[in-house]
Amino acid sequence: MNIKPRSQLRILYMQIRSDALTCAEELQEFVRHSGLQASQFTTLNVFEQLTFPPGCADAYDALFVGGSSDASVLEPKTYPFVEPAKALLSHCVDQSLPVFASCFGFQLVVEALGGKVILDHDHMEMGIYPIRLTPAAQTDLLFHDSPDGFLAVSGHKERAVELPPGVTLLAFTERCPYHAIKLEGKPFYGFQFHPEVDHHDLESRISRYQDRYLKTDGHLQEILSHLYPTPEANLLLHKFVDRVLLRSEATDFN
Numbered sequence: 001m002n003i004k005p006r007s008q009l010r011i012l013y014m015q016i017r018s019d020a021l022t023c024a025e026e027l028q029e030f031v032r033h034s035g036l037q038a039s040q041f042t043t044l045n046v047f048e049q050l051t052f053p054p055g056c057a058d059a060y061d062a063l064f065v066g067g068s069s070d071a072s073v074l075e076p077k078t079y080p081f082v083e084p085a086k087a088l089l090s091h092c093v094d095q096s097l098p099v100f101a102s103c104f105g106f107q108l109v110v111e112a113l114g115g116k117v118i119l120d121h122d123h124m125e126m127g128i129y130p131i132r133l134t135p136a137a138q139t140d141l142l143f144h145d146s147p148d149g150f151l152a153v154s155g156h157k158e159r160a161v162e163l164p165p166g167v168t169l170l171a172f173t174e175r176c177p178y179h180a181i182k183l184e185g186k187p188f189y190g191f192q193f194h195p196e197v198d199h200h201d202l203e204s205r206i207s208r209y210q211d212r213y214l215k216t217d218g219h220l221q222e223i224l225s226h227l228y229p230t231p232e233a234n235l236l237l238h239k240f241v242d243r244v245l246l247r248s249e250a251t252d253f254n
Helices: 020-034 082-095 104-112 135-139 199-213 217-224 231-245
Strands: 011-015 041-045 062-065 099-102 116-119 125-133 150-156 158-162 167-172 180-183 188-191
Touching: 011 020, 020 041, 020 199, 020 231, 062 082, 062 104, 062 231, 082 099, 082 104, 099 104, 104 116, 104 158, 104 180, 104 188, 125 199, 125 217, 135 167, 150 199, 150 231, 188 231, 199 217
Parallel strands: 011 041, 011 062, 062 099, 099 188
Antiparallel strands: 116 158, 125 150, 125 167, 167 180, 180 188
């Protein structure tokens, strides 16, 4: 297999956000932490393009999927792009197209492949949390050199309660048992936490969206007073580009 140079990689980036400021911020987060250039990304914003064919990512080297504060995977009638997005992810599995899916993208993956997501306010995560690794992470391509308990940004009210068949659980938190998965035999990763978001990004994002997630100003101030760097989580994007797309480490997805 011929591996492209980093500068020639092309990424289809599925975005699930409706306000222009957050759209621009999230794209730059993926650009910054992947080590790629903005010109290497093509954005598919599903709020602007409600339907799209499952094969729309075939001309790209990978599909990246971001988070959302504007939609729910549990409401496909309200958000008609949910089913086409799930079909796209299933197609990527069938074609072994590399996928890096964050937060809302993780929930799409779980639902698309036969798992189950629920709304769970009692176990909502909003802030920076230690990510615990499973034994399987010790030999995983992305996680084998990540320290157990590394910090990551997490923000979600919905979570997986049942994983699809054929996936390996790599990470969890005390509040959320399913935080990172790898599809067996495929270059396909999903993260309930946000590898693309750092503590500076969280500060601006949560301040903007506090009415959607937080009940009191005191909760906001508590989050803002516990902002810590998340370098190991953010490094996962760069590792994905290096180790999956550029095959800088021995890789066997078969």
